[in-house]
Amino acid sequence: MIKADNNNWKKVAFRNSRGLALAGLLYGTPEETGDIVINCHGFTGSKEGGGRALELGAELGQRGWSTLVFDFAGNGESEGDFANITLSGQIDDLTCAVEWVLKQGYKRVVTVGRSFGGSTVICQGARDPRVAGVCTWAAPARLMDLFTSFTGEPVDSPEEMVTMAGENGIIYLKKAFFQDLKLYDVPQEAARLAPRPLLIIHGTRDGVVPPTDARLIFEAAREPRELVWIEEGDHQFAKHYHQVWKTLFGWLDRHFKRPAP
Structure with a gap:
């Protein structure tokens, strides 16, 4: 399903393997580029990224890349209950996004993820050879350490739900979220990406x-792997996001430059 909007972005929707409809926005067409970046939001985030994800998509469009942004299940405009999210679920959502863009006619897919979305793109890319390269922004490696720090409750208690402090107030997650995190070692997953390039x-x-x-x-x-430090950059890259974009553009040019016609 594709509906045109007023700003070069098209509203799209596709389903994950659990049958939930995921809401997305697509910039560009496979006829124009053949290459696409799938840009994944962070924990409790949304596809628009406060507008910056859309600005980045437009910039990528000027450089010959299409962009898909979408809401993970339970977030933004996608179906699902946020309390049910898991890393395995997000990996599935992203795999279905990759399948969707390939069905549209795109030939080469690169995934980009911010924060928990960065952990997601590493783990998904490790399982999906159709992904040509992976880039993370502020991705956590020690998932249990990070997420247990957001709650004062024991995550192994008999209670089904865990109360957590989110950026926009209190949020609730099922204990299954933490049990699922134990299935993934993000650094070990990153080792499985080679010989595809990884930018951190x-x-x-x-x-x-x-x-x-x-x-x-x-x-x-x-290898090939790169780690780029953004000096004085915070978790949101609030004052440095253009530097992050420039780093991404340079990496894409080095590893995915198209052959001359």
Whole structure:
């Protein structure tokens, strides 16, 4: 399903393997580019990224790349209950997004993920050879350490739900979220991406995900791999996002430049 909007972005929808409809926005067409970036939001985020994800998509369009942004199930305009989210579910959502863009006619897919979306693109890419390259922004490596720090409750209690402090107030997740996290070792997953390129971007002043997490992912990964520090960058890259974009553009040019006609 594709509906045109007023700003070069088209509203799209596709289903994950659980039957939930996922809402997305697509910039560009396979006829124009053949190459596409799937840009994944972070924990409790949305596809628009406060507008910046759409700005980035337009910039990528000027450089010959289409972009798909979408809401993970339970987030934004997608179907599902946020309390039911898991990393396995997000991996499935992204796999279905990859399948969808390939069915549209795109030939080469690169995934980009911010924060928990970054952990997602690593784990999904490790399982999907159709992904040509992976880029993370402020991705956590030690998932249990990070998410248990957001709650004062024991995650192994008999209670079904866990109360967590989110950016926009209190949120609730099922205990299954934490049980599912135990299935994934993000650095080990990163090692499975080679020989496809991996770009890790992290701010030196990230107060949410420690910069040491980026180092753990980098050291576990195999070539071709790059770790780029954004000096003074926070978790949101609030004052440095153009530097992050420039780093991404350069990486795409180096690894995915099209042959001359």
